[in-house]
Amino acid sequence: MEFAIQYWHWIVFGMVLILAELVVPSFTIFWFGLGAFVIATLLALSIDLSLGWQLLIWALSSMAFTLLWFRLFRPLMVDRTKAGIAREAIRGESGQVIKAPEENQRGIVRFSTPLMGDDEWEFICADPVHLGDRVFVLELSGNTLIVEKR
Template sequence: MEFAIQYWHWIVFGMLLILAELVVPSFTIFWFGLGAFIIAGLLALSVDISLSWQLLIWALSSTAFTLIWFRFFRPWMQDHTKAGIAREAIRGESGQVIRAPEEGQRGIVRFSTPLLGDDEWEFICSEPVSLGDRVFVLELSGNTLIVEKR
């Protein structure tokens, strides 16, 4: 009795590899699953391929998918915004004081363009500031800006 690998064996193998990607989130195993689907498609089209050729085609197609992903598509899909790097994104921005700090109360500065989604921020300044002064952002501390008057 001789055992022959059928197209559905490759489909199941491909699905198992793609499901394994849920456990190992590197987005690499996924491409080997797609390579298995290539072999399944060839076998479904009644192409008679020996097991050694199936394994070779699977390895080459999986490698090609992986290289194409990492070389061309992954760099294109990376986030190039400044989200998540708030300190660097807002340092040096200038705004106008619309409420001067008082005893027990922080001041409020307004920016012409929103910083991190908001155009008004509470601030702390080591120097005395008054209404209408221009201040520059040094750092973000929680939900409060640390500013300086220049």
């Protein structure tokens, strides 16, 4: 009695690997599961492959999926808003004054790239600033930025 791996074995193996991603949240095991689906597809199309070729194609397709994810697709999904990043990350960012501070009222500065989820912030500045001036973030104090004019 000779045992031959069938296409459905690879489907089950692929599902197990993809489900394992729920336990190990590294988002790498998923691609090995997709590689198993590639072999299942080839075997379902009645392409006769020895076990050695199946393992080689599985390894190569898994590596290809992993490289495509980490080199091409993942960099496109990077959050550039800086939302949720520590205060130190916004130090030095520059914005334009869209409302100059008045007596007993803070000014408002707008940033081209949102800082911590918002593109407009109230600010305090030790130097006098006017509408349209460029200011740079020194610190965050509650919901107000402390800025300087350079």
